[in-house]
Every structure is written in structure tokens, then in C-alpha cells.
Amino acid sequence: MPIIVEPQDYHEEDLYVDLEETFGRRLYLKCEGFNFAGSIKLKVAREMVAAVERSGRLRPGSILVESSSGNLGVALSILAASRGYTFVCVTDTRCNLATKQLMESLGTRVYTVVEPALDGGFLGARLRYVRELCESDDRYLWLNQYANPANWQAHYRWTAPAVAERFPDLGVLFVGAGTTGTLMGCARYFTEHRPEATVVAVDAVGSVAFGGPPLTRMIPGLGTGVRPPLLDESYIDDVIHVPEADTIRACHRLARKGFLFGGSTGTVISGAMRWLAEHPAYADLTAVAIAPDLGERYLDSVYQRGWVQEIYGPGALDLECEEQTQHDPDRTVRGAGRAHP
Ligand SMILES: Cc1ncc(COP(=O)(O)O)c(C=O)c1O
Numbered sequence: 552m553p554i555i556v557e558p559q560d561y562h563e564e565d566l567y568v569d570l571e572e573t574f575g576r577r578l579y580l581k582c583e584g585f586n587f588a589g590s591i592k593l594k595v596a597r598e599m600v601a602a603v604e605r606s607g608r609l610r611p612g613s614i615l616v617e618s619s620s621g622n623l624g625v626a627l628s629i630l631a632a633s634r635g636y637t638f639v640c641v642t643d644t645r646c647n648l649a650t651k652q653l654m655e656s657l658g659t660r661v662y663t664v665v666e667p668a669l670d671g672g673f674l675g676a677r678l679r680y681v682r683e684l685c686e687s688d689d690r691y692l693w694l695n696q697y698a699n700p701a702n703w704q705a706h707y708r709w710t711a712p713a714v715a716e717r718f719p720d721l722g723v724l725f726v727g728a729g730t731t732g733t734l735m736g737c738a739r740y741f742t743e744h745r746p747e748a749t750v751v752a753v754d755a756v757g758s759v760a761f762g763g764p765p766l767t768r769m770i771p772g773l774g775t776g777v778r779p780p781l782l783d784e785s786y787i788d789d790v791i792h793v794p795e796a797d798t799i800r801a802c803h804r805l806a807r808k809g810f811l812f813g814g815s816t817g818t819v820i821s822g823a824m825r826w827l828a829e830h831p832a833y834a835d836l837t838a839v840a841i842a843p844d845l846g847e848r849y850l851d852s853v854y855q856r857g858w859v860q861e862i863y864g865p866g867a868l869d870l871e872c873e874e875q876t877q878h879d880p881d882r883t884v885r886g887a888g889r890a891h892p
Contacts, residue, residue, distance in 0.1 A: 555746075555838045557627050557633045558633055559586075559587070559588075559593060559596070559597050559629060560561075560583070561586055561587065561644070561726070562593055562594065562709075562804045563585035564709065565598075565712045565713060565717060566581070566582040566585060567579040567580060567582065567612065567717070568580040568582060568810060568842075570781035570805075570820065571807070573810075574804070574824050576719070576824060576828075577738065577838065578725075578824070578827070578839070579584070579718070579776075579780070579838065579839045579840070580812075580820065580839075580841075580842050581710075581713075581714060581841045581843060582711075582736040582831060582842050582845075583842060583844065584812075584842065584843070584844040584845035585845075587621070588625050588629050589625065589734060589844055589845060589847075589848070590624070590625065590626065590634060590711070590767025590843055590844035590845075591622070591625040591843040591844065592619075592625070592843075593626045593628040593629070593839070594623040594628045594705040594706070595623060595626065595696060595701070595702050595706075596623060596626035596706055596889055597626075597630065597705065598698055598701040598702070598708070599627075599666050599696065599702065599705075600630045600631075600634065600636075600727075600748030601701075602701040603615075603692065603694065604831050609636070610691065612690050613637075613690055613691075613692050614636075614639055614688075614691050614692065615627065615631055615636050615638045615639070615692055615694060615712045616638070616639045616641065616681055616684055616685065616693050616694070617638075617640060617641070617681075617695070618641045618643055618677040618678055618680075618681050618697075619640055619641075619646075620643070620645060620646055620729075620771035620772060621641060621642065621647060621650040621651075621772070621848065622645045622650075622844055623696055624640035624642060624659065624661070624835075625635070625654055625657075627694070628640070628653070628654045629657060629661040631658070631659065632658050636661075638658075638659045638660070639660045639661075639662065639684070639691070640654055640659050640662070641662045641664065641684075642662070642663055642677065643663060643664040643665070643673040643674075643676065643677055643678050644663060644664070644665055645673065645769065645770075645771045646771060647771070647848045647849065647851060647852065648851060649847070649848050649851070654688060658774075662678055662692060662803070662862060666674045667816075670754075671776050671777045672765060672777075674775055674777050675776055676771055678697075679810075680778070681693055682818070686886065692762075694731050697730050697779060697780055697781065699780065700781075701782055701833075702730055702781060703732045703733075703735035703736040703737075703739065703882035704736060704887055705732070706733045706734040706736025706737055707737075707739055708736075709746075710733060710736060710737060710841070713737075714839055715739070715740070715741070715744060715745060718837050719837075720837050721748045721837050721839060722748065722833055722838060723749040723750075723751060723826075723833055723837075723839075724737060724741065724749070724750050724751070724838075724839050724841075725751050725819050725823040725826070725840040726738070726751070726753065726819070727753045727772070727777060727815045727819045727841065728752045728753065728754045728758070728760050728761075728767065728775075728782070729772055729774065730775070730779055731752075731760065731779040731782040732780075732781060733841060733843070734750075734752050734787070735781050735782065735783065735786065737750060737788055738750045738786035739842075739860035749788045749789070749792070749833075750786070750787055750788050751787075751789045751791060751822075751823070752787050752789070752790045753773070753790075753793060753808060753818055753819045753823065754773065754790060754791070754792050754793070754822075755768050755770070755773050755792065755793060755794075756792045756793060756794045757795075758772060758773070758774030759775060759776060759781060760775050760778060761777055761784070761790045762781075769795060769852070770795055770798055770814035770815070770818070770849075770852070770853065771782075772813060772815035772843060772844070773814070773815040773819075777779065788831055789826070791822040791825060791826045792822075793818045793821045793825075794823040795818075795862075795863065796817075796863045796864075796867050797818075798814055798817040798818040798821055799814075799817065799853060799859055799863060799867055799868070800867075800868070801816075801819070801820045801873070802814060802817035802846065802853050803820040803854075806819070806854065807845065810892075811845060811846030811847065811854070811886075812842050812844070812845055812846050813842070813843060813844035813845060813848060813849055814849055814852070814853045815843050815844070816842040816843065816844070817853070819840045819842065820840060820843065823840045825870040844856070856868065875890045
């Protein structure tokens with residue numbers, strides 16, 4: 552039983568869910584959501600803050616600033632609170648309300664960009680705002696997860712070795728691509744230490760990371776409107792793109808089994824299952840996928856029936872999922888006790 556002093560000292564690095572019962576194919580899902588930040592980004596926040604502390608660039612009065620769709624913002628809020636730094640998070644309207652409230656509860660100032668840039672979408676608009684802040688006041692210190700090598704190094708140091716140790720016979724690893732920090736840290740590690748393992752990137756349809764055309768995307772975390780500076784495709788064996796409707800279906804299928812994961816986990820699982828079906832030569836090989844976070848931050852989006860149907864159409868949830876009753880005002884019970892006199 553670990554006893555910790557600072558919140559960033561705890562992270563569950565060795566928890567996997569076997570998805571065979573839910574999806575009919577053995578796939579081990581590495582759960583990264585069990586820490587005080589609730590996501591894999593805690594490792595990145597630790598690594599980036601440690602790097603800036605070592606660099607000597609942090610001075611009294613410095614203000615850490617970062618653009619985040621949510622999870623890194625929460626992780627940095629925790630680091631900043633625990634270390635006594637001021638932190639400003641620039642996010643956009645796709646960031647969940649609960650995530651914003653979490654950051655604010657931890658003492659972070661949150662700015663929400665409400666309009667996407669013509670080129671670069673919401674991410675482009677967020678980055679422009681961060682640059683404007685930094686130009687307006689030299690106390691701002693931008694950690695810049697999109698270009699900071701500490702981002703992929705966190706996964707090279709922690710995530711990938713944990714998978715390699717647990718699965719010495721790893722055949723294929725599926726990793727979602729946002730900033731591509733997780734992907735590049737794992738891909739570099741396996742290229743150097745286990746070149747026989749295949750690393751597959753999973754991206755959202757509409758993301759430009761691997762050169763596809765930009766399309767509107769509603770689920771935060773995976774995918775990007777700006778090509779990620781950290782991405783080096785020479786380390787990646789294959790890429791698969793997943794429509795958001797498939798993401799939603801995978802999330803709801805898992806929820807029906809009692810596992811509530813975040814949107815990008817649905818994307819990664821959906822992409823992994825399709826890729827495995829298309830590659831029968833991998834049928835007997837060990838397959839692992841990374842789940843960046845859990846589902847509670849997505850109760851007002853991925854797991855809300857009205858939101859899903861408005862965006863993806865009335866058929867987006869299959870009948871089994873339609874039976875779910877969350878947030879259905881018609882199920883409100885008044886006069887409790889009368890049903891069983
Ligand atoms: C919810 C979610 N999805 C996807 C990702 C993708 O990770 P990366 O930015 O390392 O590509 C992250 C990163 O933490 C995440 O929190």
C-alpha cells in the first residue's frame with residue numbers, strides 16, 4: 552500500500568482489462584486513469600514541470616501556461632497546486648464542464664476559446680491565444696506539450712517499459728494520437744528495445760495528424776487540427792482512422808459491462824478491433840491498447856443520449872444502448888415511497 556506526500560507521487564502503472572468478453576477478441580487494455588489527475592497526462596505534467604524546474608527558467612512570479620483539451624490541464628493544475636505555482640489553462644468549448652470545474656477547484660485560471668481559427672480549428676485558436684499571452688507579459692512560461700520532448704520522454708520512461716515488462720511477447724500495441732506524445736514515446740521505445748513488436752497509431756477521422764482532410768470532431772483528447780510537431784512517422788508501423796460514431800458505440804458497449812472509459816479509449820478499442828480483424832496473421836499474438844482516462848468526465852457528452860443523437864443522428868446508439876436511462880427527465884420519480892405502500 553503506497554503512502555504518498557504529493558498527489559503526483561501515485562500512478563497505477565500495471566492494470567489491464569481483458570476485452571475478450573466484450574469484443575470477442577483478446578485485447579489487453581492498459582488503464583491509465585488511476586491517479587489523482589484521472590489520466591495518463593499526469594506523467595507528462597510531471598516530466599514537463601521537472602524539466603522546466605531543472606532549466607532554471609522558473610522565476611519568482613512565473614506563470615505556467617498551457618493549451619489543453621482538458622486532461623493535461625487537470626494534471627498541471629495538480630502539479631501547480633502541489634508545487635505552489637500559478638497556472639493558466641487555455642482550453643476551448645469542447646472541454647467538459649466537469650474538467651473546467653476541476654481545474655478551477657485546484658486554483659487554476661481557465662480561459663475558454665469559443666471560436667475555431669480558420670486554419671487549425673480550435674487548437675489553432677488556442678495556440679494563438681497562448682502566444683498572445685506570452686508576448687503580452689514575460690512572466691508567462693509556456694510548457695508547450697505539442698513540441699516539448701518531455702512529453703514523449705514521459706512515455707519512453709514509464710508507459711512503454713511497463714507494457715514491455717508485463718508482456719514480453721507483445722505482438723502489437725495500439726496507441727491513440729493527440730499530441731502524439733504517448734505514441735512517439737512508445738514507438739521510440741519499442742523500435743529500440745523490441746523492434747519485432749508492431750506499433751499502430753489510432754487517430755480520429757477528421758484529424759490532420761497523418762495527412763487526412765480536417766473535419767469537425769466533437770470528442771476531446773484524440774485527433775488534432777494542427778500537424779503534431781512531435782510526430783515522426785518513421786517509427787510507426789501503421790495508422791487506422793476511426794469515425795466518432797464508432798467511438799461512441801465502443802464506449803457504450805463497455806459501459807454495458809460496467810467499464811466507463813473516456814472517449815478516446817472507445818476510439819482506440821474500435822480502431823484496434825478493426826485492425827485486428829483486417830490482419831488475421833496477428834490472431835494469436837498478444838495485443839495491447841492504451842486507455843488514457845476514465846469516463847466520468849464524459850457524462851455530459853459521450854454518455855448523454857441527447858448529445859449523442861443530436862450530433863451523430865438517431866441511430867448512433869444501437870437498441871441495446873438506447874435502453875440506457877441516464878439523464879432521462881421522464882424517469883424522474885416524485886413522491887418516493889408511494890410505489891410500495
Ligand atoms: C483523453 C485523452 N485522449 C488521448 C490522449 C492522447 O495522448 P497524446 O497527447 O499523448 O497523443 C490523451 C493524452 O493524455 C488523453 O488524455
